[in-house]
Amino acid sequence: MNERPVSNALRPSACPGLLRIVPALDGGICRIKLGGGSISSTQAKAVASAAEHFSSGAIEATNRANLQIRGIGCEQTALIESLLAAGLGPQNAAGDDVRNLMLSPSAGIDRKMLLDTRPLAERILATLQNHEPFHDLSAKFAVQLDGGEALAMLEHPHDLWLSAFVRDDEVRWAFGLAGCPTDTPAGSVALDDGHNLVVAVLELFLELARPEQTRMRHLLAEYSVEDFLSRLAGRLSFHAMTDWRRTEDSVVLHIGAHPQAQVGLVYVGAISPLGRLDPAMLRGAAQLASEFGDGSLRFTPWQSLLLPNVRNQHAAEVVERLEQLRFLCDPGQSLTRMIACTGSSGCGKGLAETKGDALQLATLLQRHGHALNVHLSGCPRSCAAAHIAPVTLLAVAPGHYDLYFRDAAQPGFGALHARNLTIEAVATLLDARSRSPLDA
Template sequence: MNEPQSARPCFVTPRPSACPGLLRIVAARDGGICRIKLAGGVLSAAQAQAVATAAQTYAQGVIEVTNRANLQIRGIGAEHQALIGELLGAGLGPANPASDDVRNLMLSPSAGLDPQMLCDTRPLAAQILASLENLPHLHALSPKFAVSLDGGEGLAMLEHPHDLWLSALRLDGQVWLGFGLAGCPAHDAPLAAVPLEHGHALVIAVLELFLDLARPEQARMRHLLQDVPAAELLGQLQARLPVQWRQVSGWQRPTREAYRHLGIYPQVQDGLVAVGAAPALGRLDSCLLGAVAQLAEQLGDGSLHLTPWQSLLLPNVPASNAGSVLDALQGLGLTVSAEQPLARLMACTGSQGCAKGLADTKGDALALAAQLPADTALHLTGCQRSCAAAHVAPLTLLAVAPGHYDLYQRNAQHPGFGVLRARNLTIEAVGALLAADTRSTLHD
């Protein structure tokens, strides 16, 4: 068994990182970046208003929804401490500042609300986040080390790879948590499963095992797995758990219907629905965020749920108000349907805000939207880092120069973005190629 948490040493050497956080504003071409990590992707309307005010007062009013359901403010000027103070005053940071980097736990945006869920993951998530905040030895985790917790919801991101993923499943009529390392439930079978009530112990045991075995330069689980096979890690993990894990065979996580984060989504609660909409390419401004927050107060429950599709969900809306909320969101300029081309486009900050970006990806994406054929999903990235997409998109445009891109098609047998289909295309040439090839091999 592992030693008691209170007996573990509290002196840690944090792994170096250039990742922005709430307390660490990182410089970019367009100014500073502050990333606000939200518990479960949820913020109140009052907190949303505080973000909008801070972004307008201390930055250029640019706010982004990230692909891990967080918010970030871009273009921050010199008054870092004033901005941080306002965000902390709104309750948007951890009680323990040392934990800000490591609170990387992603839930479904419909956790606790989804009619397809096998369990409400929010109580377990609260336990995990409390441990990440209050156990000093866990603060040695990399700011990139991430955990996902999926309760079987129909609205869940299944493709993003995580260092540890957990997915609810039924065994003998009971809810268990299947889990895997350095992967995702969309593509990987669970290594094993534990009863739901032991989920917290499992997570802490995995994190502590990683920290005990990983060298300082091994920031992610995939790095450790290059030295220690998964079977060996599983054996060591069992010695730290208070319960016997169980092998799972033949289980495959049911997939979700694409673009269900947009429009009206049913809730398990009678008479209530959630309404989803996406800002263009994940980017809001202060006025837009403030208007959405006001709408949540007037016609919802006063909260916003961010999604890993870089969109917003207004939960607990009376079904009788759903149409009005959807119309209001569309009136604000948000995307509310997969039929709208911007729903199927992703783009990083690009050269307008990032020194590594080789093209104005957001501007080019907006230009391409008018030419995008139906049912075509596309990701534009300014460099190989692929910051806008945590998983490989069906089609990727990789910038090679201003206004010019290489086109890749996703292929499981090819690493990276997939198979190279065309080189050095202009945006106009991309649009023409996609229009001519709407039923060709350029689609999965």
């Protein structure tokens, strides 16, 4: 079913894929797109082996719930073939780029879910790969399905989002364009029309967008939302709505053990420090999934993973063994709240060694008893975080950062608070701010 990589089947893009390995300072990057963030333990072991044999061994959990292998050398074809043999590739070569569909990591097991989004997700992913016109979508064009789960990433903007809600005892899909489920919806459709909605929106986008308009937000800068919806109404029946908005639960639900909708079962969440795993960590987590769970792992937009369907009585042992593998399972650890891009060691645009600086900052904050959500970015592109973090450090030189605090009234990273700070100065300032009664 999987095709061998064919170079002329892939359009030019700076984004890595499974079939397109993109060069970086530390070697090639291969991105493995996971359906709904899920991977079997057998497949996870195949990723670990591929990283071990054909790269530096660096594996990354991404903020779109995918995996990346970094540091790939000259054996690119062997690496790709090993991943295809494990069933991790697209249904056809041209469909690799467009497999951009985000689900809640707890889809189908979350106690607050209104429905299981996975059947619809499988149908949408098949259409994205096999409907040839959709191969013209950008490798960054993305769709989100939210089933009302407590554990859901609601801050990442998507070109199209669908969010389940209840109105008059009927579950429907609210939907929106170029935003997040916490925005005011553009409209709603019946539950059975979810797939038709995605197809209609994507086909209309491709008909209207010029080649340089690769994202929905680019198109909506020329066409108003009202104009787009009026054209959509000719293809699909939907209801206008402005009186509903999605609320967000605490994201700490992705760390530690949490009860599932299924009685007697929990999922166990663990963070890979700064999104990095080595083959032993991934192989060990896969073994735990086989031994105590259902033989699958789920990666999350918080660069963490879940082991679903673990029996209550085994939760403590699974947590302990994950920690022995160097995963983080305690939300009180400062490092669980840190996000950092590859930095200058692997990216030519990075102005600082962000991962090393993040480790230093986490250690300093832990001494002060703080676990703050901090994002360290080596350049303004913000590759490591699709959302705006409460605190952002933007590198200006090795070991020096401008400090921003999130402010809804300010564009970009938010309000600039201080310039050209060392990591020690950042820690001192954040400690003082956390102790201030004005920020309580």
